[in-house]
Amino acid sequence: MTRRISKMLIVLLLSACLTGCWDREYLKDLHLAYTAGFDLTEDGMIKETTELIIPPESEQSTTKNEVHSSVGFTPRSASDNLRTKVRGNIRFNKNGFVIIGKPLAQKGISPIMDVNFRDPSNPTSTVRLIITDTNSSDLFEPKMVGELKLGEFINDKIKSLEQMSVFFPAETVDTVFRAMMDPGQDFAVPFLSKEGDNIIAKGVALFHDEYYSGMLDYEKSVMLVLLKGKKGNNARITKRVDTETGQKDRGTITINVGRKRIKRKFDVKVNDKGEVEVDLKLNLQAVVEEYTGGRKLDEPEIKKINQDLSEMLTKDAETVLHEIQKANSDVLGVGRKLIAYHNKEWKTMNWSEDYRKVRFRPQVEVNIVDTGILQ
Amino acid sequence: MTSESRVTYMPATAQTSTSSLSSNVKYIEEALFNTNDLKQRTLRGPNTSGTLLYLESLVDPMLIERNIIIPFKHQEHKELDELFTTLEYEQQTDLSKGVDGLIQGSCVYFQEGKPEFYILAAPAKYDRSITEPENEGIIRGPHNGFIESLTVNLHLIRKAINASDLIVKYYTLGSTAPRRVALIYLHSLAQPETVQKVESRLESISIDSVISTGFLQENMEDNPYSIFPQHLNSERPDHVSSYLLTGKIAILLEGDPTALIVPASFFAFYQTPDDYNNRWMIASFVRIIRLISFITAFQLPAIYIATVSFHSNVLPLQLFFTVQGSLTRVPFPPLVEAMLLELIFELLREAGLRLPSRVGQTIGIVGGLVIGDAIVKAGLVSYTMIIVVALTAISSFLIPSNEMSSSMRILRFPLMIMASMFGFIGISFGLTIMFIHLCKLESFGKPYFSPLAPLKFKKLKDTFVRFPIWNLWKKPDSPGKGN
Numbered sequence: 001m002t003r004r005i006s007k008m009l010i011v012l013l014l015s016a017c018l019t020g021c022w023d024r025e026y027l028k029d030l031h032l033a034y035t036a037g038f039d040l041t042e043d044g045m046i047k048e049t050t051e052l053i054i055p056p057e058s059e060q061s062t063t064k065n066e067v068h069s070s071v072g073f074t075p076r077s078a079s080d081n082l083r084t085k086v087r088g089n090i091r092f093n094k095n096g097f098v099i100i101g102k103p104l105a106q107k108g109i110s111p112i113m114d115v116n117f118r119d120p121s122n123p124t125s126t127v128r129l130i131i132t133d134t135n136s137s138d139l140f141e142p143k144m145v146g147e148l149k150l151g152e153f154i155n156d157k158i159k160s161l162e163q164m165s166v167f168f169p170a171e172t173v174d175t176v177f178r179a180m181m182d183p184g185q186d187f188a189v190p191f192l193s194k195e196g197d198n199i200i201a202k203g204v205a206l207f208h209d210e211y212y213s214g215m216l217d218y219e220k221s222v223m224l225v226l227l228k229g230k231k232g233n234n235a236r237i238t239k240r241v242d243t244e245t246g247q248k249d250r251g252t253i254t255i256n257v258g259r260k261r262i263k264r265k266f267d268v269k270v271n272d273k274g275e276v277e278v279d280l281k282l283n284l285q286a287v288v289e290e291y292t293g294g295r296k297l298d299e300p301e302i303k304k305i306n307q308d309l310s311e312m313l314t315k316d317a318e319t320v321l322h323e324i325q326k327a328n329s330d331v332l333g334v335g336r337k338l339i340a341y342h343n344k345e346w347k348t349m350n351w352s353e354d355y356r357k358v359r360f361r362p363q364v365e366v367n368i369v370d371t372g373i374l375q
Numbered sequence: 376m377t378s379e380s381r382v383t384y385m386p387a388t389a390q391t392s393t394s395s396l397s398s399n400v401k402y403i404e405e406a407l408f409n410t411n412d413l414k415q416r417t418l419r420g421p422n423t424s425g426t427l428l429y430l431e432s433l434v435d436p437m438l439i440e441r442n443i444i445i446p447f448k449h450q451e452h453k454e455l456d457e458l459f460t461t462l463e464y465e466q467q468t469d470l471s472k473g474v475d476g477l478i479q480g481s482c483v484y485f486q487e488g489k490p491e492f493y494i495l496a497a498p499a500k501y502d503r504s505i506t507e508p509e510n511e512g513i514i515r516g517p518h519n520g521f522i523e524s525l526t527v528n529l530h531l532i533r534k535a536i537n538a539s540d541l542i543v544k545y546y547t548l549g550s551t552a553p554r555r556v557a558l559i560y561l562h563s564l565a566q567p568e569t570v571q572k573v574e575s576r577l578e579s580i581s582i583d584s585v586i587s588t589g590f591l592q593e594n595m596e597d598n599p600y601s602i603f604p605q606h607l608n609s610e611r612p613d614h615v616s617s618y619l620l621t622g623k624i625a626i627l628l629e630g631d632p633t634a635l636i637v638p639a640s641f642f643a644f645y646q647t648p649d650d651y652n653n654r655w656m657i658a659s660f661v662r663i664i665r666l667i668s669f670i671t672a673f674q675l676p677a678i679y680i681a682t683v684s685f686h687s688n689v690l691p692l693q694l695f696f697t698v699q700g701s702l703t704r705v706p707f708p709p710l711v712e713a714m715l716l717e718l719i720f721e722l723l724r725e726a727g728l729r730l731p732s733r734v735g736q737t738i739g740i741v742g743g744l745v746i747g748d749a750i751v752k753a754g755l756v757s758y759t760m761i762i763v764v765a766l767t768a769i770s771s772f773l774i775p776s777n778e779m780s781s782s783m784r785i786l787r788f789p790l791m792i793m794a795s796m797f798g799f800i801g802i803s804f805g806l807t808i809m810f811i812h813l814c815k816l817e818s819f820g821k822p823y824f825s826p827l828a829p830l831k832f833k834k835l836k837d838t839f840v841r842f843p844i845w846n847l848w849k850k851p852d853s854p855g856k857g858n
Contacts (some may be wrong), residue, residue: 017796021796022682023685024798025685026683026684026702026708026709027688027690027702028683028703030687052391055696055699056696057701057703061700093687094688148630254441311724
């Protein structure tokens with residue numbers, strides 16, 4: 001009897017002790033993929049390009065990176081093919097970016113992202129989605145940018161631009177998934193391109209559903225962020241306000257609207273004819289950071305500049321809204337509002353068609369509250 | 376000596392003395408098995424003569440001379456009862472009492488031709504001076520400490536607490552070598568039930584000899600199979616008296632400078648007298664540091680093992696590469712690596728404890744320089760593991776109580792094994808089991824994990840932080856409501 005019990009105990013103990021082992025994944029055996037790019041090959045396959053970080057030989061030396069690419073039907077099969085090429089166990093658990101080439105993005109990104117969403121061991125909330133002008137593999141060409149590895153470079157660049165309100169709030173794979181599943185909401189992600197050897201942030205790529213449908217340039221990206229009512233630490237806008245000077249470097253003003261609170265009014269209405277009308281009022285409080293005009297920024301002058309800037313920015317807003325409408329990308333979430341407040345009308349609509357018919361009435365009001373320590 | 380109650384020690388069967396001096400002396404000699412340090416001296420006076428017996432290793436010659444021999448020589452027809460000037464004096468006919476007196480440091484005087492004899496106290500006191508205990512040093516506050524004499528220790532407590540309701544109760548424990556044990560408490564503050572519990576447990580101890588307070592401790596614990604100590608101990612009179620003033624009970628043993636304080640709570644092991652000697656903000660800061668050390672002392676290696684073997688994605692990217700870089704050359708799994716280093720550390724610690732202090736420095740060099748550096752150069756363990764184990768070691772030294780520190784050292788091994796098997800989940804299960812045990816544990820009927828379980832908000836003021844003393848607590852207003 002006691003022998004049986006002791007045998008049972010040993011079995012129980014062993015099974016308890018051994019169950020955890022299959023989840024074990026020693027840090028020293030991991031090979032980290034920090035950046036992954038996806039493209040479409042000519043024969044319709046997925047090409048995956050990955051930046052692998054090679055652990056240092058000892059604590060003192062620094063890490064190195066390697067760039068490898070492989071082809072497969074899906075990202076997972078491409079990664080598996082990649083594993084046959086490189087040493088060791090590739091892991092995406094510290095993955096920072098998923099870069100997708102424009103040609104592939106036009107055909108839809110949901111098949112590419114599927115593995116990210118489906119397998120919980122893949123990180124999502126910290127992974128940023130990026131679209132490139134051409135094939136993403138072009139971006140990996142020089143694998144070092146100065147002292148920085150490619151991934152680090154892109155990371156620094158994106159993070160600083162987020163603080164400058166070019167891309168804000170940060171769109172990660174998580175938020176993109178949510179927007180993709182939501183019929184009343186689209187998204188915009190950073191758009192990079194390669195000019196010579198330089199990687200340049202061109203603006204944002206607009207998406208309709210899961211398809212790339214257009215882009216906004218750098219300045220319009222800032223406007224888009226403001227229209228969303230969001231801002232990073234800084235949001236700078238430069239305009240020419242004083243044309244009397246005649247010289248190009250005179251008469252411009254740079255205001256920062258990211259320092260103060262933004263008041264935003266976003267009204268979605270459906271009128272009697274069933275048309276959707278959107279009133280977007282933006283009240284920006286600006287801090288003057290640069291002013292090269294001839295006149296002193298006194299009370300009446302500020303009033304005048306306020307008026308000029310308000311007009312210009314309202315016009316800018318109109319352009320931005322027009323462009324996102326053209327791209328059929330409901331970044332501002334008008335559809336979400338309709339679902340929530342005008343559900344009856346929403347059900348009768350075909351949003352991918354009707355979004356273009358929405359009438360936006362933007363109104364931006366600029367109010368200079370601070371001119372710095374000069375008047 | 377009226378309050379003294381004999382618990383386990385039963386005196387030899389009563390033997391009445393006779394009027395024959397030589398037979399009395401012979402009886403005593405035989406009762407002590409003709410030990411060589413039993414001395415006798417014949418005293419002859421003008422009226423009477425007799426024999427004085429004493430154990431020379433236990434008596435003070437000065438006292439005998441002054442209080443017994445000189446009065447005897449100068450007796451002027453006085454009765455013997457009035458003659459001797461010793462502090463304790465007893466007339467007896469029971470010879471076994473005489474034997475008891477002798478081994479407690481008294482002299483026995485047998486009178487020629489009379490059955491009554493006298494037990495005269497003349498104990499020798501070779502006590503060391505009252506110094507600060509080495510392992511409980513403080514920066515500010517009284518710098519005295521208990522010594523190996525119960526009387527002196529009681530004196531120190533009495534001097535610190537000048538209260539009429541400070542009660543001392545003596546017990547004698549040990550059947551072969553009886554020793555005195557003193558129970559001290561403040562009548563108005565200690566809870567009667569707790570006092571009763573301590574008394575009944577002391578009385579129920581049946582043991583042939585009590586070498587140190589550790590014997591008492593193990594015989595009185597609520598749960599002897601628990602890893603956590605359930606008695607607080609201290610060699611500081613100020614520490615002990617501060618606990619007495621909160622209604623705790625202290626147990627002291629003759630010949631041992633350590634006082635046991637009961638009932639103990641978990642957080643008491645993380646407090647020092649310095650907490651109350653410093654100003655409250657500093658004291659609170661130090662307490663928080665100490666509680667952080669509680670977490671690092673037994674969890675850090677486990678967290679490290681879990682991180683590098685299961686959850687490496689919790690590391691920030693730069694740290695990821697640093698840790699990975701230091702691990703690449705290590706051939707062992709993290710658990711083996713950690714166990715190896717912990718083993719080395721425990722070896723060094725134990726060796727350092729046994730070595731005389733003059734050789735002690737060698738251990739530092741061997742341990743720190745030779746093993747610490749060479750083991751990494753040889754590629755057996757990683758630098759990060761050394762950092763983790765060193766931090767753990769330092770944290771475990773931060774715990775004021777040596778007993779609790781040892782418990783924490785042992786506790787980290789099961790946690791490390793859990794971590795290596797199940798990662799963070801293993802750690803959380805380990806901690807859950809530990810906390811369940813802590814919540815369930817009692818010290819003399821009092822919850823051990825109080826004031827967290829059961830939760831008492833008011834007492835938290837003096838647990839993780841220390842509020843200013845005027846804000847701390849109101850003294851219990853009715854008797855028996857203390858602690």
